[in-house]
Amino acid sequence: xxxxxxxxxxxxxxxxxxxxxxxxxxxxxxxxxxxxxxxxxxxxxxxxxxxxxxxxxxxxxxxxxxxxxxxxxxxxxxxxxxxxxxxxxxxxxxxxxxxxxxxxxxxxxxxxxxxxxxxxxxxxxxxxxxxxxxxxxxxxxxxxxxxxxxxxxxxxxxxxxxxxxxxxxxxxxxxxxxxxxxxxxxxxxxxxxxxxxxxxxxxxxxxxxxxxxxxxxxxxxxxxxxxxxxxxxxxxxxxxxxxxxxxx
Amino acid sequence: xxxxxxxxxxxxxxxxxxxxxxxxxxxxxxxxxxxxxxxxxxxxxxxxxxxxxxxxxxxxxxxxxxxxxxxxxxxxxxxxxxxxxxxxxxxxxxxxxxxxxxxxxxxxxxxxxxxxxxxxxxxxxxxxxxxxxxxxxxxxxxxxxxxxxxxxxxxxxxxxxxxxxxxxxxxxxxxxxxxxxxxxxxxxxxxxxxxxxxxxxxxxxxxxxxxxxxxxxxxxxxxxxxx
Amino acid sequence: xxxxxxxxxxxxxxxxxxxxxxxxxxxxxxxxxxxxxxxxxxxxxxxxxxxxxxxxxxxxxxxxxxxxxxxxxxxxxxxxxxxxxxxxxxxxxxxxxxxxxxxxxxxxxxxxxxxxxxxxxxxxxxxxxxxxxxxxxxxxxxxxxxxxxxxxxxx
Amino acid sequence: xxxxxxxxxxxxxxxxxxxxxxxxxxxxxxxxxxxxxxxxxxxxxxxxxxxxxxxxxxxxxxxxxxxxxxxxxxxxxxxxxxxxxxxxxxxxxxxxxxxxxxxxxxxxxxxxxxxxxxxxxxxxxxxxxxxxxxxxxxxxxxxxxxxxxxxxxxxxxxxxxxxxxxxxxxxxxxxxxxxxxxxxxxxxxxxxxxxxxxxxxxxx
Numbered sequence: 139x140x141x142x143x144x145x146x147x148x149x150x151x152x153x154x155x156x157x158x159x160x161x162x163x164x165x166x167x168x169x170x171x172x173x174x175x176x177x178x179x180x181x182x183x184x185x186x187x188x189x190x191x192x193x194x195x196x197x198x199x200x201x202x203x204x205x206x207x208x209x210x211x212x213x214x215x216x217x218x219x220x221x222x223x224x225x226x227x228x229x230x231x232x233x234x235x236x237x238x239x240x241x242x243x244x245x246x247x248x249x250x251x252x253x254x255x256x257x258x259x260x261x262x263x264x265x266x267x268x269x270x271x272x273x274x275x276x277x278x279x280x281x282x283x284x285x286x287x288x289x290x291x292x293x294x295x296x297x298x299x300x301x302x303x304x305x306x307x308x309x310x311x312x313x314x315x316x317x318x319x320x321x322x323x324x325x326x327x328x329x330x331x332x333x334x335x336x337x338x339x340x341x342x343x344x345x346x347x348x349x350x351x352x353x354x355x356x357x358x359x360x361x362x363x364x365x366x367x368x369x370x371x372x373x374x375x376x377x378x379x380x381x382x383x384x385x386x
Numbered sequence: 387x388x389x390x391x392x393x394x395x396x397x398x399x400x401x402x403x404x405x406x407x408x409x410x411x412x413x414x415x416x417x418x419x420x421x422x423x424x425x426x427x428x429x430x431x432x433x434x435x436x437x438x439x440x441x442x443x444x445x446x447x448x449x450x451x452x453x454x455x456x457x458x459x460x461x462x463x464x465x466x467x468x469x470x471x472x473x474x475x476x477x478x479x480x481x482x483x484x485x486x487x488x489x490x491x492x493x494x495x496x497x498x499x500x501x502x503x504x505x506x507x508x509x510x511x512x513x514x515x516x517x518x519x520x521x522x523x524x525x526x527x528x529x530x531x532x533x534x535x536x537x538x539x540x541x542x543x544x545x546x547x548x549x550x551x552x553x554x555x556x557x558x559x560x561x562x563x564x565x566x567x568x569x570x571x572x573x574x575x576x577x578x579x580x581x582x583x584x585x586x587x588x589x590x591x592x593x594x595x596x597x598x599x600x601x602x603x604x605x606x607x608x609x610x611x612x613x
Numbered sequence: 614x615x616x617x618x619x620x621x622x623x624x625x626x627x628x629x630x631x632x633x634x635x636x637x638x639x640x641x642x643x644x645x646x647x648x649x650x651x652x653x654x655x656x657x658x659x660x661x662x663x664x665x666x667x668x669x670x671x672x673x674x675x676x677x678x679x680x681x682x683x684x685x686x687x688x689x690x691x692x693x694x695x696x697x698x699x700x701x702x703x704x705x706x707x708x709x710x711x712x713x714x715x716x717x718x719x720x721x722x723x724x725x726x727x728x729x730x731x732x733x734x735x736x737x738x739x740x741x742x743x744x745x746x747x748x749x750x751x752x753x754x755x756x757x758x759x760x761x762x763x764x765x766x767x768x
Numbered sequence: 769x770x771x772x773x774x775x776x777x778x779x780x781x782x783x784x785x786x787x788x789x790x791x792x793x794x795x796x797x798x799x800x801x802x803x804x805x806x807x808x809x810x811x812x813x814x815x816x817x818x819x820x821x822x823x824x825x826x827x828x829x830x831x832x833x834x835x836x837x838x839x840x841x842x843x844x845x846x847x848x849x850x851x852x853x854x855x856x857x858x859x860x861x862x863x864x865x866x867x868x869x870x871x872x873x874x875x876x877x878x879x880x881x882x883x884x885x886x887x888x889x890x891x892x893x894x895x896x897x898x899x900x901x902x903x904x905x906x907x908x909x910x911x912x913x914x915x916x917x918x919x920x921x922x923x924x925x926x927x928x929x930x931x932x933x934x935x936x937x938x939x940x941x942x943x944x945x946x947x948x949x950x951x952x953x954x955x956x957x958x959x960x961x962x963x964x965x966x967x968x969x970x971x972x
Contacts, residue, residue, distance in 0.1 A: 184743030188709060193741060221606070224822065258734045259707025269567070276560035280553075284543060287553050290782055292824070296610045297543050301557060304539055304603050307595070311564075324737055336741040373783055391874070398870035402859070409858045409896075470852025474912075476820055478871040479844030481620070485871075578665035587642035591635040598631025613821040617841050 148227045150367050151376040157360040164360075168353035175350050179343035186340075192256050197343060199249035201351040202242045206274060207309055209239030209355060213281070214306045217299025227363075229295035230370070232302065233285055234362035238355050240278035247271060266315035267323035270308060277305040291370055395480045396488045403492030413461070418500045421454035425508045436513050443512035444522065444573030445566075450508075451501050451526060452562050455533040456555055458497035462489060462538060463545045463608070472545070476612060483605040490538050490601070498530035518577035525569040528589045535600035536561045542607035565592060650717050657696040661722060669698060669728055670717045670736070678712060691716060691728075702730040709735035770831025770845075771795050772817070772920060772951065777826035779812050786812060787970055788825070796919070797946050799962055800953040804970030810955040811851065813970065814924050817953060818848050844873045847918035849926055853909040857898040861889050861908050864897060865915050872916030883911045902929040910938060913945075921945065923954035 179197035186193040216232035219225055250268070251261045262268065281298045288294035315323075336344070371377050407414050428446045429439055466472040476482055505526050509519035540558035544550030572585035650668035651661045661667055671691035678689040686703040700718055710716065710733065720730035771793055778788035786809030794800050802810045815821040817828060819835045819842060828835045835842045855864045865880045884890045887907040892900060897908065906929045913921055921942070927935050935958065942952050943962055 186741050187744040187748075188714075188737060189741075192708070196741070256708045257737055258709070259705075260732070260734055263734065269563070273560045273563055276556070280557045280560065283553050283556050287544075287547055287550075292780075293610060293613060297607065300539075300603060300607050300610065301543060304561070304599075337743055339743070340741050370783055373785065391870075395870045398867055402856070402863075402867050405863075406856060406858050468852070469857065470850055470854035471856060473818075473820060473848065473850055473852070474854040474868065474871060477818060477843045477846060477848050479840050479873050479916075480871070481624070481840055483624075578662035578667075580660075580662055584642040587638045591638035591642065594631050594638065595635035598628045598635070602628070609820075613815070617838070 148225055150226065150371055150374075153227055154364055154367055154376075154380075157364055161357055161360055164353050165357045168350055168357055171346055171350035171353065175343050175346035179340075179347060183340050183343055184337070189257060192253065195249050195253045197347045199246060199253060200344060201348040202246035202249065203271070204348060205351050205355055206239060206243035206246050206271070207312060208352070209235050209242060210274060210278070210302070210305070210309060213239060214299075214302045217302040220299050221296060221303075226292075226370075229292065229299070230363045230366045231359065232299055233281075233295050234359045234366055235355075236278055236281045236285070236298070236302075237362070238358050240275060240282065242351070242355070243271065243275040243278060247275065265323055267312065270312040270315050273308055274305075274312060277302075277308060281305075392480050392484065395478065396484065399475075399485055399488040400492050403489055404495065407492070407496040414458075414496050417454040417458035417497050418504065420457055421450050421501055422504060422508065424450040424453060426511060429511065439512045440514060440577060441574070443509070443514045444518065444570040444577065446512065447505065447508050447522060448525075448529075448566050448570040448573070451505075451530065452533065452559070452566055454501060455498065455530065455537060455562075456558060458493070459534075459537040459541050459554065459558070460551065461497075462493045462534075462541050464541075467545045467611075472608065473612060476608060481605075482608065483601040486538065486601045486604045486608070490534050490604070493538070494531050494534040498534055501530055502526045514573070515577055517579070518573050521576035521582060522573045524586070525572050525589060528586070528593055529565050529569045532565050532589075532593050532596045533562060535596040538604040539600055539607055542604045542611060544611075545608070546611040565589065568592075652693040653691055653696040653698040654693055656698050656722065656728070663722055666719060666721050666731075668717055668719045669700070669730075670715070671698070673710070673712050673714050673716055675712045691718070698728050699726070700728045700730050700733075702733050704731075704733070706733055707735040709737055772953075773829045773832075774817070775827045775829070777813070777816065777828070778824045779809055779816060779821075780824050781809075781812065790826070790968075790970075792966075792968055794920075794951050794953060794966070796949045796951060797964075798951055799942060799946050799965045800951075801960070801965050801967045802953065802955045802970065803967060808970040810970060811924055814848075814850075814922050814953065814955060818846060818922055819843065820848075844916075845918055846920045846922060847872065847913045847916060848922045848924075849909050849912065850924045853905050854912070855897050855905060855908055858896055860894050861897055861900070861911075862893040864908060865911055868912040869915040872918060875915060875917045878914050880915060883914045886914070887911045903931060903934060906930055907934060913941075919950045921950065921952045921954075923952065923956075925955055925957070927956055927958045 175197065180194055183194070185191050213232045213235040216228040216235070219228040220232060247268075250271075254263070255261050281302050284301055285294045285298040288297055368377055368380075425447055428442065432438060432442070463472060466475065475485055478485060502523060505523050506519050509522050514522065537558055540554050540561075541550075543557065544554045547553065568585045568588045572582040572589070575582050575585065650670035653669070653671050655661055656669060661669075669691060671693045674690035674692045674697055677697075678687060680687055683703075685705075686701065687706065688699060688701050690697045691700050692698075700720075702718065702720075715736040717734045717736050718728070718730035719732040719734075720728055722728050773791075773793040775791045776788075777790040779786045786807075790813070792800070802813060804810050812821060816823045819828070819839075822836070830838060830842050830845065855861075856867075859867075861884060862880060865883060869875075869880065881890070884893050887910065889900075889904060889908060889911070892904065897905060900908065906926075910926060926938060930938065939960060939962060942954075945952060946964070
């Protein structure tokens with residue numbers, strides 16, 4: 139049953155329609171969560187005992203950083219599926235994820251820098267966490283550049299997938315860098331094994347923002363995937379029918 | 387029987403690349419000259435202030451080694467791709483990932499090993515202390531094979547592209563960064579007289595990891611690039 | 614098993630062995646001193662370089678911060694609760710710099726044992742809480758400490 | 769001896785479908801001619817049969833097994849001569865053949881000297897291949913077919929740059945290979961006078 143649904147979803151026209159119906163709902167939900175999260179985080183949540191109001195940048199910084207890792211893993215996993223089972227849709231999802239992931243990585247770096255200046259006293263420091271996150275940005279850009287450089291898009295997607303998989307070695311490095319090395323960057327707050335060391339009034343907006351960012355990624359990725367599918371399958375019958383229905 | 391023929395295929399391929407390199411030795415010398423020149427530019431540009439040269443020396447030599455390796459990468463598969471030998475390699479009755487190791491070894495022997503050999507000279511030019519020079523040679527010995535291994539994946543991905551050079555550096559340099567960090571850190575730490583076993587373990591770990599995964603990734607990339 | 618399967622199995626085993634060795638080497642490395650900064654104890658033990666810049670990390674000792682006459686130079690003690698090192702710094706300190714706070718400073722160790730920093734960075738911790746909670750926690754902690762002391766005394 | 773079979777092959781390039789639903793089989797002793805206009809996908813089909821290129825759909829099997837699963841175990845039966853000769857310009861013809869032999873399953877019944885002799889390259893065996901004419905280089909590439917025990921020959925325009933004599937000679941060689949139970953799949957624009965050939969036209 140599930141496998142059949144999965145298989146159906148793998149067919150481009152079905153996915154195109156399915157994603158088209160999903161996008162407005164998820165997009166709406168994302169907007170609601172974003173507004174709630176920002177309101178709770180920026181206005182309702184109390185200020186921090188040490189950092190005062192400046193800590194509020196975590197509501198952007200932390201979810202972006204999480205997403206930068208999450209999207210990379212999704213991209214590499216889809217890349218692996220694309221390589222092993224030669225599934226067209228996995229190629230499209232992998233490649234549509236890259237620009238979103240790169241943007242989140244960039245956002246995490248910029249907000250981190252804005253936070254670092256008042257708190258640490260420096261915009262940037264070459265510690266393990268920051269360096270490995272910067273490398274992640276370059277890995278994303280490499281995937282995007284390689285994909286756009288190869289003309290045949292199926293071949294391009296497979297090449298980009300291999301690169302994405304090779305780059306996965308960087309992911310544990312980023313995640314564990316704060317534990318393995320004595321970095322300037324502080325250790326994990328929410329994901330550590332014992333109870334999160336953050337007040338619950340601060341935690342709730344953070345989690346809401348994280349969910350909103352995740353939805354934003356899904357919506358953005360689906361939109362990109364739809365475009366990518368249309369351009370790849372421009373010669374196929376279902377796209378022709380779609381175009382005709384649009385004109386008629 | 388099949389092991390024997392695999393071993394002979396490996397040896398034949400290694401020998402082939404070495405002979406080809408020897409017959410084109412002028413081209414092979416280029417990355418080495420580049421390595422020496424880049425390093426020599428720094429004392430000229432920064433002035434011969436000894437403590438400062440000592441401080442930047444390890445990083446400079448390693449960055450130069452990185453760039454020299456990058457410059458030499460294109461030769462690994464390009465000519466094989468252009469004359470069709472790469473297709474023949476893919477159609478061998480031996481696993482491609484093992485034949486790729488032969489090619490990478492040849493590449494390292496021809497372009498990586500010379501860097502290791504001239505490194506002490508450059509260390510002297512940048513007035514590194516003797517201990518640091520020994521560590522420099524050791525890190526290059528452990529690190530340059532990693533550069534060849536990771537580079538092979540990058541070249542394999544871009545070999546079909548007409549202007550692959552720029553993209554190649556975008557793909558490969560970020561993956562080179564960890565080697566650069568730990569290796570140059572090891573050299574400058576050694577210059578300060580502090581033990582560097584930790585850095586060497588890390589570089590060793592990277593070498594083993596690259597040895598076990600890069601050939602597979604290279605073979606897969608070649609398959610994609612040729613299709 | 615067909616020869617092809619066997620070959621593939623060997624290959625997988627070799628790769629797994631490789632990954633295992635790499636992990637082992639990396640873990641060994643983490644047991645050694647591979648870090649962003651040195652602690653005061655290590656500095657006191659002579660493990661830090663003498664003629665080379667390095668990073669020193671620790672907590673600012675309560676009541677140790679003194680400003681020099683020029684208003685810019687600051688002297689304070691950094692401690693890891695075992696040992697302490699005096700640090701001298703000229704420049705603007707980050708917002709988070711205060712007594713009891715974690716600090717990473719970069720500089721050289723002078724012959725007199727004073728660490729002359731040319732950069733001071735404040736490392737904040739992973740805890741986020743409103744000030745009143747922090748106060749409450751602090752009191753609770755102190756009471757807890759007194760409680761255990763009382764217990765020990767009784768025993 | 770196993771047969772080569774293709775089922776429902778589809779190939780697209782840059783989003784354009786070159787062929788789809790293509791199926792055929794090649795038995796021992798058969799010669800298959802792939803025909804079609806320029807750009808109809810002949811070379812792509814040959815490369816799919818080699819296992820260099822992935823088909824976008826469908827399956828190529830050797831003795832009932834997917835060639836992509838067989839990998840090197842399939843390639844030991846295959847010898848391919850493509851557009852590009854696949855010879856190293858800086859090596860001598862003899863060195864080139866020695867490498868080709870080591871890459872595949874060496875044929876113990878054939879000496880490299882005999883191959884050089886057969887393709888009229890014997891006197892040139894110690895000069896770099898770069899100094900050879902296009903036709904001589906082509907003959908050297910074709911010489912690769914004989915040094916391994918490959919039974920399936922996949923040839924992309926094998927007659928390019930060959931003179932009349934060379935063409936006759938190679939046609940005869942293909943015929944003998946077929947009679948000995950080998951298989952050949954080739955693309956060509958030449959009119960080839962071979963009996964018992966199978967034809968597939970990709971343009972129709």
